[in-house]
Amino acid sequence: MISIVIPIYQRRANLRLVLKALELQTNQDLEVIIADDGSDDDPLGVISSYASRLPAIRYCWQKHDGFRAAMARNMGSKLARGSALLFIDSDILLNRTALEHYANMHKANPTVIIAGQYDWLPPMMIKQSDIDVRWQVLVAGALPVPRADEPTVGIVGLDPRAARVENVAYRFDSSKIVWRQYALMLFSGNLLVPTQTYRELGGFDENMVGHGAEDCEFAIRAELAGLPVIFSAEVIGYHIYHWRDQARNEFEVRQNVDYIREKHDLLALGIAPGGAGQLPLVYEEI
Secondary structure, eight states: OEEEEEEESSOHHHHHHHHHHHHTOSOOOEEEEEEESSOOSOHHHHHHHTTTTSSOEEEEEOOOSSOOHHHHHHHHHTTOOSSEEEEEOTTEEEOTTHHHHHHHHHHHSTTSEEEEEEEEOOSOOOOHHHHHHOHHHHHTTOSOOSOTTOOOTTTSBOOHHHHHTTTGGGTSOTTTEEEEEESSSOOTTEEEEEHHHHHHHTSSOTTOOSSSOHHHHHHHHHHHTTOEEEEEEEEEEEEOOOOOOHHHHHHHHHHHHHHHHHHSOTTTTTOOTTSOOOOOOEEEEO
């Protein structure tokens, strides 16, 4: 079983869409764990509506004290009963065969971290019925936009990791050829980690508060432990656009990157300070 951990904070509308996408998965050997970072917009109303529509859905809550996605994910993972933890964000729509591919690849590689693709949707008016009956229209970004002046620069696009392999990732058979790298480029918005591996690494660093980079720090520890990563472009998480305070986000990311520099010797790892270095990529049969 895969335990899907979803951290949330004030995301009631998005959560309804995320759960709808999970309800339509071709593989239903799953449990969903909602890890709430102190929402007050009644997420339980949404969650209870899915109680009979998903095999298992569970909920945990912590008091809000700043954006603490790392702590929320760790809190949710403590409830997990599956052999793998699948972390998705509360604004990610998984393609309908995502869990089937994750399960097959995890079964074949039970100790390996598997990274799914992470694409960005343009701002759109998305309804549950769009996920039900207009999925191809939805993921093509062809639904009406909420406002003509909604900023989209820097948001809409494909996962840069997929672009690195010059589209080979779109053509391979996931049971035979994969893109394997060491774990310096993981997005916790769509990431499967074997439960035992996650616990051995100590989960996400709860000292990191605010937007971003806790998955980068987790990836560095995975790299130091010599853990391989499989990237699969057959597992796609579509990020639902939402407005963000970009200046505040960038400030928080800089703080977290400074914390990572203090915690780890990045130069020894071949990561340039201020850069986003990564180790060479190789193709291999598994």
